[in-house]
Amino acid sequence: MIDKKRLSHLKQLEAESIYILREVAAQFENPVMMYSIGKDSSVMLHLAMKAFFPGKPPFPLLHVDTLWKFKEMIEFRDKRVKELGVELIVHTNPEGIKMNINPFVHGSKLHTDIMKTQALKQALNRGKFDAVIGGARRDEEKSRAKERIFSFRDKFHRWDPKNQRPELWNIYNTKINKGESVRVFPLSNWTELDIWQYIYLENIPIVPLYFAKERSIVEIEGAKIMVDDERMPIHLRKKAKIEKVRFRTLGCYPLTGAISSNAQTLPEIIQEMLLSRNSEREGRIIDKDQEGSMEKKKIEGYF
Amino acid sequence: MSKNLAATNIEQYLKEHENKELLRLITCGSVDDGKSTLIGRLLYDSKTILEDQLIAVKRESKKYGTSNEEIDFALLVDGLQSEREQGITIDVAYRFFSTDRRKYIIADTPGHEQYTRNMVTGASTANLAVILIDARKGVLTQTKRHTYIASLLGIKHIVVAINKMDIVGYSKDVYENIKKDYLQIYEKLTKSLKKSKDSIHTIDFIPISALKGDNVVQKSTNMQWYEGKALLEYLDTIEISKDINQKDFRFPVQYVNRPNLDFRGFAGTIASGSVKVKDEITVLPSGKKSRIKEIILPSIGSSSELVSIQEAFAPMAITLTLEDEIDISRGDIIAHSKDCLTTSDSIVAMIVWMDEKPLELGVEYEIKRATTSLNAIFEEIIFKKDINSWEEIKTDSLELNEIGKCRLSLTKEIACDPYNKIKGTGSFIVIDKITNHTVAAGLIIDATNSDKKKRVYTEAEIELNRYIRKHFPEWRCISIEEKT
Numbered sequence: 190m191i192d193k194k195r196l197s198h199l200k201q202l203e204a205e206s207i208y209i210l211r212e213v214a215a216q217f218e219n220p221v222m223m224y225s226i227g228k229d230s231s232v233m234l235h236l237a238m239k240a241f242f243p244g245k246p247p248f249p250l251l252h253v254d255t256l257w258k259f260k261e262m263i264e265f266r267d268k269r270v271k272e273l274g275v276e277l278i279v280h281t282n283p284e285g286i287k288m289n290i291n292p293f294v295h296g297s298k299l300h301t302d303i304m305k306t307q308a309l310k311q312a313l314n315r316g317k318f319d320a321v322i323g324g325a326r327r328d329e330e331k332s333r334a335k336e337r338i339f340s341f342r343d344k345f346h347r348w349d350p351k352n353q354r355p356e357l358w359n360i361y362n363t364k365i366n367k368g369e370s371v372r373v374f375p376l377s378n379w380t381e382l383d384i385w386q387y388i389y390l391e392n393i394p395i396v397p398l399y400f401a402k403e404r405s406i407v408e409i410e411g412a413k414i415m416v417d418d419e420r421m422p423i424h425l426r427k428k429a430k431i432e433k434v435r436f437r438t439l440g441c442y443p444l445t446g447a448i449s450s451n452a453q454t455l456p457e458i459i460q461e462m463l464l465s466r467n468s469e470r471e472g473r474i475i476d477k478d479q480e481g482s483m484e485k486k487k488i489e490g491y492f
Numbered sequence: 493m494s495k496n497l498a499a500t501n502i503e504q505y506l507k508e509h510e511n512k513e514l515l516r517l518i519t520c521g522s523v524d525d526g527k528s529t530l531i532g533r534l535l536y537d538s539k540t541i542l543e544d545q546l547i548a549v550k551r552e553s554k555k556y557g558t559s560n561e562e563i564d565f566a567l568l569v570d571g572l573q574s575e576r577e578q579g580i581t582i583d584v585a586y587r588f589f590s591t592d593r594r595k596y597i598i599a600d601t602p603g604h605e606q607y608t609r610n611m612v613t614g615a616s617t618a619n620l621a622v623i624l625i626d627a628r629k630g631v632l633t634q635t636k637r638h639t640y641i642a643s644l645l646g647i648k649h650i651v652v653a654i655n656k657m658d659i660v661g662y663s664k665d666v667y668e669n670i671k672k673d674y675l676q677i678y679e680k681l682t683k684s685l686k687k688s689k690d691s692i693h694t695i696d697f698i699p700i701s702a703l704k705g706d707n708v709v710q711k712s713t714n715m716q717w718y719e720g721k722a723l724l725e726y727l728d729t730i731e732i733s734k735d736i737n738q739k740d741f742r743f744p745v746q747y748v749n750r751p752n753l754d755f756r757g758f759a760g761t762i763a764s765g766s767v768k769v770k771d772e773i774t775v776l777p778s779g780k781k782s783r784i785k786e787i788i789l790p791s792i793g794s795s796s797e798l799v800s801i802q803e804a805f806a807p808m809a810i811t812l813t814l815e816d817e818i819d820i821s822r823g824d825i826i827a828h829s830k831d832c833l834t835t836s837d838s839i840v841a842m843i844v845w846m847d848e849k850p851l852e853l854g855v856e857y858e859i860k861r862a863t864t865s866l867n868a869i870f871e872e873i874i875f876k877k878d879i880n881s882w883e884e885i886k887t888d889s890l891e892l893n894e895i896g897k898c899r900l901s902l903t904k905e906i907a908c909d910p911y912n913k914i915k916g917t918g919s920f921i922v923i924d925k926i927t928n929h930t931v932a933a934g935l936i937i938d939a940t941n942s943d944k945k946k947r948v949y950t951e952a953e954i955e956l957n958r959y960i961r962k963h964f965p966e967w968r969c970i971s972i973e974e975k976t
Contacts, residue, residue: 194766194805195733198514198595207809208761211747215822215863240759242790242799242811244751327586334585353583354930355609355846357616359761360860360921364928378597380588390510391791460502 199387206233206375207240208359209338213320213373214240214247216363220320220373221313224250224277226262227439228395229324229376231269232384235393236375238273248322249276253312255304256281257292257441259417265396278316282308292443293422300441310346319365322373328380338377344368385462389455399458401435401450412446437462512590515732518599518614518647520638521624526655530624530702531587531600534724537709538589584614593728608641608879608893609846612933615645616919619732622651622723627660627699631673633880639681640879644842644895644935646915648693648735653723658701662714667699684882694730698723736806741765741773742833742909742917743826744862749811757788757811758820763862763916766805767812767828775818776825776907777835782816806916823864825907825917833917835905840874840938842911843890843898847924847931851890851898856968857931859902861920867903868922869970874899890932897937903970911935 196204213220222237224230237246252266270277285303292300313321327334337353339361354362365371376384388395405416407429414421416429421443434447435458452458497505521527587598599614601607615621621642625635642650652674660666678695698707699718706712707722721729746760767773771784786800788811804810812826820826827833845851851870859868875884876896890896911918922932949957949972960969 194738195513196807197510198512198590199510201514201807204761204807204809208746211759211809212863215747239790240809241749241751242788243755243757244749328588334587335583350583355613355933356930357613357921357933358915358919359617360862360919362860362921362923362928362930364858364923366928378586378588380590380595382590383595386506386509389506456502456506459506460498463498463505 199383199390202379202383203236203239203387205359205378206236209361209373209375210237210240210246210322212361212363213322216361217320217371219316219318220248220322221251221278221316221318222246222248222322223324224252224266225324225439226252226258226266226396227324228384228388228399229326229379231393231395232379232387233322233324233376234269234273234275235391245273245275249278251278251280251312251316251318251321253305253308254279254281255300255308255441256286257300257304257420257443259396259398259415259439259442259445261398262396262439265394269394278312280308280312280315282311291420292441293420293425297444300444304441313346313370318370320363320371320373322375324376325374326379326381326384327374327377336374336377338374339363340372340374341365342370342372346370348372382459382462385455385459389459396439398436398439400454401433401452401457403431403433404447405429406432406434406447409443413448414445415442415447417442508592512592513594513732514597515594515620515727515730516597516599516618517620517622517727518601518611518618518642519622519624520601520611520642521655522634525624525626526702527600527624530622530653530655530700530708531598533702533705533708534596534598535587535589537705538591538724584610591724591728596727608637608844608895611638611641612645612844612846615641615647616933618645618647619735620649620651620727620730621647622653625652625654625670625674627654627656627666627670630670631677635674636677636681636882637879639678640877640882643681643685643692644844646912646935649730649732650692650695651723651726652695652697654697654699655702657699657706657712657715658704662699662706662712664715664717667697667718671697681882693735696720696726698726737764737914738805739765740831740833740909740914741767741771741826741828742914743767743812744864744917745820745822745824745826746863748821755813756817757813758826759809759811760863761809762804762806764806764914765828766803768803772829773814773826774829774832775820776827776833777905778819778824780818780820781829782814782818784812785815786813787811788813823862823866825862825864827907833907833909834939835907836939837902837905838871838899838939839902839908839936840897840899841920841934841936842877842895843870843922843935844895844933845890845892845931846933847929848892849924849927849931850892851896851932853888856903856925858923858925859900859920859934860923861906861908861934862917864906866906867925868900870898871901872899873897900934901970908936908939910937910939 241247282304290300290303325333337356340348341354342348406413407416407425413434416426433451435450435452436445436447439445450461452461519527519531585600587600589596599618601610601614623638654667654670698720699715700707700723702708706714709722709724711722742763742765743760744763745758749757749759767784769784769787773784774781787804788800790799853870856867856869859866873887873890874897876887876894878885879895909917918936920934921930922934924931954973957972960967
């Protein structure tokens with residue numbers, strides 16, 4: 190009988206995340222959930238739908254649109270939001286629009302800073318959100334392993350890794366003063382494999398870019414960049430070749446490298462992941478700028 | 493192993509891996525005990541570390557390396573830049589790996605004395621503690637400290653990993669002596685805590701070399717005399733399903749879900765025990781009774797659009813509806829009427845102080861216990877525990893990293909359990925009302941009614957109290973008069 194009353198690791202992770210989401214809804218005045226359209230966001234949204242069933246999540250989703258996301262991501266976003274009947278806020282940095290920021294011209298660092306980091310700060314200031322739910326996982330990057338599930342940010346959205354509140358049991362300190370906020374990471378204890386297994390088990394919709402397909406690809410500094418629109422400079426587009434690829438992570442198309450793959454189903458993706466010897470962040474160009482670079486970005490306010 | 497199955501039959505692999513167990517463990521040891529090396533070895537040998545991460549570590553090994561080996565495993569594990577430069581870990585970090593049987597979450601905490609706070613934090617969620625002992629040094633003061641904290645936090649399984657066996661020539665005698673010494677201190681500990689020995693379910697010993705890989709993942713050929721399992725196999729097979737209390741049903745109400753006028757559900761996570769539809773329940777502290785109407789646990793998207801279930805158990809996150817309309821809010825606890833818990837406005841608890849600013853008697857702090865928030869005053873520090881000698885010392889203050897037994901008076905009655913019985917309803921954090929910092933962790937020992945233990949006040953004291961309350965209401969002085 191005892192064996193029957195046992196939750197599998199995925200069900201335990203699910204229960205833990207639902208608890209965290211409910212805690213946010215119960216303890217904060219004005220929470221928001223970051224929605225990046227990626228697989229982790231898809232899982233998080235699914236968990237939020239479960240947590241507040243038969244109601245809807247009592248907080249809106251926030252997408253920081255850099256205007257350089259894959260077209261399929263935006264289509265997917267709008268479709269999901271409509272299907273589920275949840276509220277979505279989309280924010281783009283108006284100064285970035287004025288400056289016509291272009292990662293091909295200005296590089297990844299400036300683009301990320303203006304269209305992501307600054308844009309996020311603007312959106313959070315504008316919305317006066319006191320809790321911001323994000324899909325980051327501790328297994329993604331070394332500096333994340335030490336971050337709390339409820340991670341305190343000062344008035345300037347800064348994270349102080351040396352001055353974190355101790356976090357015990359499942360009792361989260363949600364007290365903040367006006368202007369301060371908390372970043373909340375309900376997927377902290379999930380690994381990439383857990384995410385994929387859960388998507389498979391629960392039949393969660395994800396952006397088709399995760400599945401292998403023949404796509405128009407240009408090699409730029411060793412990364413396989415997909416030609417998603419005409420904004421890619423013509424001299425690069427001319428070099429495009431058709432390759433069977435898929436994406437392990439999604440972001441701005443000029444900054445997100447694809448991998449050669451034949452995986453067209455979820456089990457095939459999981460199989461490929463299990464047999465692969467590279468981590469998912471490998472395709473992300475921003476991480477490699479410098480050692481400990483995520484840690485620096487986070488102290489500056491990057492999610 | 494699993495990789496083969498993943499390659500040949502992924503569907504089958506996924507089926508088998510749907511039902512893994514989750515084991516949370518904490519590793520205790522100091523910088524020199526090779527703790528990071530052990531964790532790095534577990535991650536590396538279980539193939540959790542991938543090629544690109546390994547290349548990055550190899551690059552960094554050259555820059556920061558403290559090991560002569562090609563890969564400095566500690567660097568895989570130590571995250572933050574400033575810490576790496578100091579060559580030590582300073583906070584709790586969480587690591588993940590999995591085998592065919594289990595998913596593991598490791599809370600990696602440093603072993604320095606000043607970081608008791610971190611170990612308590614890591615231990616709070618752990619099922620199991622790996623206590624590292626350097627074979628050359630044997631049982632040290634820090635070993636006693638680690639054992640005490642593991643036992644205080646109610647960890648049910650202790651594995652003593654005697655490390656660096658390669659340096660002591662894989663000697664059986666060294667291992668046996670350390671084992672004997674450890675069991676001796678453990679005996680002393682249970683006596684000093686007046687605990688029954690079975691409060692920790694298992695204690696086992698494994699001789700290892702984290703650096704060379706002996707008895708970590710593979711059984712060592714260098715220690716034929718050791719008949720037990722290698723550490724990983726041990727972790728994979730230890731019985732943990734009995735660790736959760738499945739007897740007493742406790743449901744702290746977390747969120748009242750009212751999407752429309754027709755639905756009123758109480759969302760929360762079961763802290764212990766199990767519940768069935770139609771069960772008679774009592775809501776505490778109000779004492780109101782009703783029956784369970786529905787247990788909602790939606791399975792959205794999957795083939796069977798099931799919404800409610802007949803029975804739920806810890807640690808499921810569910811939503812309950814009741815047959816009667818009674819007033820229930822966040823912070824209330826739902827329990828079976830037949831085995832209810834007591835409510836009280838005075839508790840005795842072990843307190844681990846975690847803030848630079850010491851504990852102050854008579855000052856109001858905020859307490860968060862499960863989903864209940866309330867104010868409390870520390871009335872008395874019964875004693876302070878020296879975590880190295882396990883002596884009880886009289887004191888009137890607790891400082892950073894000190895542990896003491898305290899009496900607290902609460903501004904309202906709450907229903908609670910002793911921590912040893914039910915962690916979820918017997919644990920709390922203490923928050924400073926001005927800085928909002930989490931300043932302490934509390935483990936409830938006793939929630940007997942305040943009346944018996946309350947101090948008897950003199951007439952003069954009662955009059956003074958009355959005078960203050962009447963003329964200085966802005967001081968928010970609490971009444972000391974008996975409620976009749």
